Amino acid sequence: MGLTLGLIGAGGSILTVPIFVYLLGVKPVMATGYSLLIVGSAALMGTARYWQNSMVNLRAAAMFTVPAMLTVLATRTYIVPNIPDPIAGIPKDNILMLLFAVLMILSAMYMLSPAKVKSNASHRLDVSSATKLIFGSAGVGLLTGMVGAGGGFLIIPTLIALFGLQVKEAIGTSLAIIAINSLVGFTGDLSVGIQLDWALLGAFLALTLLGMWVGTTLATRMEGAKLKKLFGMFTLLIGIAVLAKELYTLFNQ
Secondary structure, eight states, X not given: OHHHHHHHSSSGGGGHHHIIXXXXXXXXXXXXXXXXXXXXXXXXXXXXXXXXXXXXXXXXXXXXXXXXXXXXXXXXXXXXXXXXXXXXXXXXXHHHHHHHHHHHHHHHHHHHSOOOOOOOTTOOOOHHHHHHHHHHHHHHHHHHHHHOOOOHHHHHHHHHHHHOOOHHHHHHHHHHHHHHHHHHHHHHHHHTTOOOOHHHHHHHHHHHHHHHHHHHHHHTTSOOHHHHHHHHHHHHHHHHHXXXXXXXXXXXX
């Protein structure tokens, strides 16, 4: 997760929740909270590494972060704890994992077939672009708050299109945005009394930060396009597997 997030600024965090849920036996709602801490910490380290190479655009990060930060905090503090269980007869945990499976598939589609993004050469936001930025940022915040993923696959093309950033600068800026959103969202969990398994989190975080350090080091020396496609295929397969498992569980309850 850390390696991929460091190299391409997206995708890696999408694996955190499935790892916690299916491999480590953590409940989905708690896993999304754990994911916010892990993803936010890894992205913060990545931001520092990209900052050293002047690949973080503070103006773009600040403008994108404010709506997303407010939305993710509200989501973790008020929306997630108050989601009814079950919803229309479907357990809350199943709904969260189904939503996560769809997000994984969408993320994989982005990594496998990235859309051609037209850069904003003027770097100036008109009313239309500013409106798109606000709603897009709030949407990423809602997504991050609900499923604990960073949303880099949505943030990076937005930064390129609206701010005219080059790809590596967009990756560094995306990591800064992900770090702020995720860690602010985690404070929402703390405010509602999330129970933390520090032994598990400590080991997971240490390995993730190691992967992030390697990924950000390699990012300055190699092109991540091949890794992006390979990881996209892997994410697609995992997303389909999660979707199939949750649907099977749902229809056999």
